[in-house]
Every structure is written in C-alpha cells, then in structure tokens.
Amino acid sequence: MPSYLTITAILFALLSAIFWFLSSRVNFAFGFDMDKELNEAMSKASKLNAWAALFTALAIICQAVSMILGL
Numbered sequence: 146m147p148s149y150l151t152i153t154a155i156l157f158a159l160l161s162a163i164f165w166f167l168s169s170r171v172n173f174a175f176g177f178d179m180d181k182e183l184n185e186a187m188s189k190a191s192k193l194n195a196w197a198a199l200f201t202a203l204a205i206i207c208q209a210v211s212m213i214l215g216l
Contacts, residue, residue: 151211154204154205154208154211155204157201157203157204161198161201164196168197171186171189171190172186173190174186
C-alpha cells in the first residue's frame with residue numbers, strides 16, 4: 146500500500162502535468178501591432194509554468210521525504 150506521501154507526490158505530479166498542458170495550449174498572437182496580446186499570452190503561459198514547476202518541486206520533496214523515512 147502506497148504511503149500518504151507517495152499518493153501526495155502523485156497528485157502533485159498530476160497537477161503539474163495539467164498546468165504544463167494548459168500552458169502549452171496558450172495561443173500566441175503574432176503580427177503587426179499585437180504587442181499587448183502577445184505580452185498577455187506570455188504572462189499567462191509564464192504563470193501556468195510557474196505553478197507547474199511548483200507542483201513538480203512539491204512532488205519531488207514528497208518522494209524524497211518518503212524515501213528518507215523509508216515509507
């Protein structure tokens with residue numbers, strides 16, 4: 146039976162994958178006088194990537210603690 150830390154790590158990894166998928170689906174508008182739209186899209190993708198990286202870090206921490214504690 147997996148420990149709570151392992152289950153938590155799996156959930157964080159799933160959240161990370163979801164946020165990275167959402168980030169990959171952001172449409173970037175290119176063209177003449179599209180600076181505002183491009184900046185907004187880049188900001189949105191950046192925020193989604195930041196959340197994904199945070200959840201990945203939390204998943205790794207949970208796995209590391211689980212291994213250290215031998216759970």
